[in-house]
Amino acid sequence: MSDESSGLGPAPDSRRGDDADEIFGVRVADPYRWLEDASTDEVQAWMDAQDNHARAYLHGIDGRQELFDRFTQLFYYDAVSPPIERGGRLFYTRKHADKEKNIVYWREGDDGEEQVLFDPNTMSDDGTVALGVWVPTRDGRRVAYAVRANNADEATLYVRDIDSGEDLAADVIEGAKYAHPSWLPDGSGFYYTYLPTDDTIDVAERPGHADVRFHRIGDDPASDRVVHGATGNPQTFIGGSVSRDGEFVFVDVAHGWNSTDVWFARRDGETETFTPLVVGEEALFHVGAWDGSFYVLTNYEAPRFRLLRVDPDKPALADWVEVIAESEATLESARIIGGHLVVSSLRDAHSELRVLTLDGELVRTLDLPGLGSVGSVVGEQDASEAYFSYSSFTEPTAIYRVDIPNGDISEWARVKVDADTSRIVTEQHRYKSKDGTEVTLFLLRRDDVVADGSNPTVLYGYGGFSVSMTPTFSPAIVPWLDRGGVYAIANLRGGGEYGEDWHKAGMLANKQNVFDDFIAAAEFLIDAGWTNTDKLAIRGGSNGGLLVGAAMAQRPDLFKAVICAVPLLDMVRYHLFGSGRTWIPEYGTVEVEEQFHVIRAYSPYQQLEPEGSMALPALLMLAADSDDRVDPMHARKFVAAARWANNGDRPIVLRIERNAGHGGADMVTKQVEQSADAYAFLIDQLG
Numbered sequence: 001m002s003d004e005s006s007g008l009g010p011a012p013d014s015r016r017g018d019d020a021d022e023i024f025g026v027r028v029a030d031p032y033r034w035l036e037d038a039s040t041d042e043v044q045a046w047m048d049a050q051d052n053h054a055r056a057y058l059h060g061i062d063g064r065q066e067l068f069d070r071f072t073q074l075f076y077y078d079a080v081s082p083p084i085e086r087g088g089r090l091f092y093t094r095k096h097a098d099k100e101k102n103i104v105y106w107r108e109g110d111d112g113e114e115q116v117l118f119d120p121n122t123m124s125d126d127g128t129v130a131l132g133v134w135v136p137t138r139d140g141r142r143v144a145y146a147v148r149a150n151n152a153d154e155a156t157l158y159v160r161d162i163d164s165g166e167d168l169a170a171d172v173i174e175g176a177k178y179a180h181p182s183w184l185p186d187g188s189g190f191y192y193t194y195l196p197t198d199d200t201i202d203v204a205e206r207p208g209h210a211d212v213r214f215h216r217i218g219d220d221p222a223s224d225r226v227v228h229g230a231t232g233n234p235q236t237f238i239g240g241s242v243s244r245d246g247e248f249v250f251v252d253v254a255h256g257w258n259s260t261d262v263w264f265a266r267r268d269g270e271t272e273t274f275t276p277l278v279v280g281e282e283a284l285f286h287v288g289a290w291d292g293s294f295y296v297l298t299n300y301e302a303p304r305f306r307l308l309r310v311d312p313d314k315p316a317l318a319d320w321v322e323v324i325a326e327s328e329a330t331l332e333s334a335r336i337i338g339g340h341l342v343v344s345s346l347r348d349a350h351s352e353l354r355v356l357t358l359d360g361e362l363v364r365t366l367d368l369p370g371l372g373s374v375g376s377v378v379g380e381q382d383a384s385e386a387y388f389s390y391s392s393f394t395e396p397t398a399i400y401r402v403d404i405p406n407g408d409i410s411e412w413a414r415v416k417v418d419a420d421t422s423r424i425v426t427e428q429h430r431y432k433s434k435d436g437t438e439v440t441l442f443l444l445r446r447d448d449v450v451a452d453g454s455n456p457t458v459l460y461g462y463g464g465f466s467v468s469m470t471p472t473f474s475p476a477i478v479p480w481l482d483r484g485g486v487y488a489i490a491n492l493r494g495g496g497e498y499g500e501d502w503h504k505a506g507m508l509a510n511k512q513n514v515f516d517d518f519i520a521a522a523e524f525l526i527d528a529g530w531t532n533t534d535k536l537a538i539r540g541g542s543n544g545g546l547l548v549g550a551a552m553a554q555r556p557d558l559f560k561a562v563i564c565a566v567p568l569l570d571m572v573r574y575h576l577f578g579s580g581r582t583w584i585p586e587y588g589t590v591e592v593e594e595q596f597h598v599i600r601a602y603s604p605y606q607q608l609e610p611e612g613s614m615a616l617p618a619l620l621m622l623a624a625d626s627d628d629r630v631d632p633m634h635a636r637k638f639v640a641a642a643r644w645a646n647n648g649d650r651p652i653v654l655r656i657e658r659n660a661g662h663g664g665a666d667m668v669t670k671q672v673e674q675s676a677d678a679y680a681f682l683i684d685q686l687g
Contacts, residue, residue: 011652012049014640021572024593028572028606031644035636036577038625043636047625047656050639054620054653055677064680067479071672074475079415082378082387082399087140089162091117100127100667104134106162117162118145120666127667128659133180136162137187138244142217144181144190150626152661153177153579157192159217173221178210182241189216191227191240191249204581205234212240212251227251227272228263234581242267243289244381248312250277250287256585257465257503260285264294264312277315284500290336290381295323297334302326304499307334307341307360323360330468330499337379337386338404344374344388348428349440349470349497353377353388355404364407369395371426373470379404387412391473393444394421419478423447426471431524434516437493437505441521442471443530444487451529455486456686457536459522463492463514464543465586466503476675480682486530490521492547508588509598515550522551522558534560535686539678541565541622542630542662549604549638556616561650561685563678565622566662569634571603572596577631605638608645616642618650620681622657622674629662650685 019033035043058064079095088109093102104118123129132146132155141162146155157176159168173179175197181190195210212228215221228251231238237254249272253261261279264287265272278285283300294310300317307324324334329345329352336342340363341356351374353366368374372392379386384404391397396415402408427443449455458480462469469489477487491497494506494514506514522538525531538559540548545567552562574580575589588595600606608614619642623635639654646652655677657665664670 011643012046012053014046014643016644023572023590023600024596026596026600028600030570030573032637032640035640036573036631036633038632038636047636047654050636050654051656054655057651057653058620058655058677058680061680061684063683064676067679067683068672068676070479071476071675073418074478075668075672075675077415077417077475079397080399080413082376082389082412084136084378085380085383085385086136086138089136089140091136091140091143100669101131104131106136106140117143117160123147126659127665130661130666132176135181135183135190137183138185139187142168142187144183144192146176146179148661150659150661151663151666152626152628154628155179157181168217170218170220171215173215173224178207178237178239180239181215184242185244185246187217189214191215191242193239194224203578204576207237207579207582208232208234210238212238225270228274235584237582245289248289248294249274250289252285252287256583257284258507258585259283262287264315266312275315277310278317281317288336295334295336296320297331299500303501304329305331307331307343323358324356325360330497332468333377335377335379335386336381337377338384339382340404342377342379342386342402342404344377346468346470346497349442349468349491351390351470355402355407366402366407366409369398371428371471373472392471393426393442393473394424396473396475415473417473417475417478419475421478424481429524429528431520433493433513433520435513437513437517439493439517439521440491440497441524442469442489442491443525444477444481444489445530446481446484449484449486453526453529453532455484455531455535456682457486457488457525457531458682459488459490459518459525459536459538460544461490461492461514461518461521461538461540461547462542462544463490463494463506463517463547465494466496466500467543468496470497476679480679483683485682485686486525488521488525488530490518492517492521494543507586508595511587511598512602514547515554515602518547518551519555519558522555533558537561537563537617537682537686539563539565541567543568545569545630545634546571546604550602550607552617552619553604553607554602556614559617561618561620561682563620563622563681564635564638566624566627566630566632566664567621567634567638568630569603569638570605571599572606574634577633578627579629580631605634605641608638608641611644612647614645615648616646616650616652618681618685619652620678621652621654622678623654624657624660624662624664626660627662632656 016031019030076097081093083090083092101120120131130148130151132148134145136143148155155176157173159171175195177195179192183190211230213224215224251263262277263274265274286297296308306326308320329347333344343354345352350371355363375389377388386402399413401412538548545564549569590596623632
């Protein structure tokens with residue numbers, strides 16, 4: 001159908017093919033399978049036409065330039081991350097108001113001269129090369145770091161001598177997509193995850209070929225010793241790490257986001273003999289070591305998590321000792337800093353921060369500015385200081401320093417954004433989902449916005465992989481709130497806000513619960529008088545893109561507009577592309593008959609009905625051409641199918657970010673452009 005309401009006339013054509021599969025006796029049509037292969041000239045031409053059509057519409061919306069100018073003011077600001085201390089040196093990233101990308105700095109102690117370690121702004125002429133993970137040695141003399149083309153996940157690992165600023169010529173490691181180097185205490189080498197780059201391995205099977213290796217500085221990476229072999233199972237992630245004192249090596253195998261197997265070994269020269277710590281339990285186990293003991297954060301027999309201590313000489317599960325019991329608050333992290341446990345928990349989706357003894361006795365609760373989110377807590381096991389980030393919906397990120405022995409808190413750094421949030425009100429509401437389950441929702445509005453049923457409203461959600469939606473500051477929503485819009489964030493099942501039971505209630509055969517929770521959130525906003533169906537938009541990305549795609553297909557009457565970013569939408573074939581097989585523990589697979597029927601029933605691409613049969617909301621699809629995590633074929637196929645099914649004239653457009661991966665482009669100017677387009681679309685559709 002045409003995008004007549006956009007004033008652009010017909011959208012570019014998408015031919016329909018006759019591809020189909022028969023799965024467990026059911027014929028599943030796939031008329032846009034040809035759009036899966038982006039290497040063909042036909043698909044490239046189709047992409048160019050779609051992107052040009054989308055940008056012509058978006059750039060022609062009245063007020064779009066005003067939004068662009070405002071986002072430019074909001075997005076270019078100064079900020080700094082919590083510092084990491086190594087060998088008396090501090091390492092941190094700094095965002096500059098006049099730079100496109102964050103710069104990594106180091107300095108000698110608090111008062112040393114700030115020096116550039118990595119400046120991604122200079123890594124390529126066109127800004128397409130991104131900095132990935134970076135990990136300094138314990139003495140702060142070297143750093144292993146990853147470089148990623150087009151901000152994709154694929155990466156190459158390098159090692160830099162910090163004093164000279166030069167990279168070590170011999171230490172260049174390909175296949176670093178999942179690598180996170182873990183250094184020996186003396187900096188002579190590190191453990192890492194290696195992913196073969198062999199083109200003969202099917203992309204969907206690659207994760208099963210990952211193994212854990214040890215690299216000694218100066219050696220040829222091709223001869224790196226394999227510490228733990230590949231699992232052969234593409235549904236798993238494997239990782240390795242070494243304890244701070246170098247005594248223990250750990251290997252963990254994650255089966256999706258649901259369970260973890262862990263092995264450990266005492267380092268003995270160049271060999272490791274691994275002993276199972278916990279294998280085959282349907283639970284998550286996150287293990288660290290300190291002073292001869294292991295500390296394990298787990299949801300084993302505790303859906304909201306607890307902390308256990310393990311004697312490595314008595315590793316049987318029955319001998320583990322509980323240090324922090326499960327409570328009504330979801331335990332997120334427990335780090336040993338300054339000989340204490342610094343514990344972060346979620347209560348009703350906002351953070352609490354406490355200091356405990358190593359035996360779990362409360363020393364003090366740290367006062368936070370309000371209902372917000374604690375980010376990373378940084379500090380050393382034997383140091384007296386810790387750093388943490390904090391933000392809320394109305395307070396930009398601040399970095400705080402804590403003296404662990406006495407509990408003194410001081411502000412170390414604060415983001416200054418060109419925004420007055422004094423009139424923004426944050427509320428937390430509770431509503432009932434389809435099956436009667438109570439769900440929470442954050443609602444943001446200007447203080448003079450009332451529930452008169454007429455407010456333009458955006459509903460955001462994710463609902464998967466145990467990811468929690470907590471209060472954090474986003475400059476992107478400031479112009480929306482300033483203009484009188486309402487913004488809502490739902491804490492859907494599938495997330496981690498209320499523990500593992502909450503997560504499991506939204507995965508596999510329970511996935512429809514997530515969509516029901518989201519639809520119920522929309523109905524709550526309407527019934528409570530905040531908005532109406534002509535003023536309501538939904539937004540989500542990645543797994544949240546699946547969420548809004550499913551809501552759009554199941555209840556097109558409920559929404560006026562949809563923004564769907566880097567999504568999964570063809571769930572019948574998702575496991576064949578990108579990192580798809582690693583998500584089978586979360587979604588299931590059509591290769592299993594029972595799971596096939598569940599997946600096909602909600603898969604958004606398959607739910608778009610025959611030609612001209614659906615009055616669909618306006619759709620802005622946001623894709624990235626170099627996304628090697630969620631293949632952009634999902635976005636292409638869904639847009640084509642939605643146009644075919646639509647019987648209205650609301651625009652359905654596909655905007656493609658070039659030289660960008662799953663997280664988008666890492667240049668501020670690209671983020672400004674996309675935000676201006678997204679909110680221009682919302683204003684155009686919602687009024």
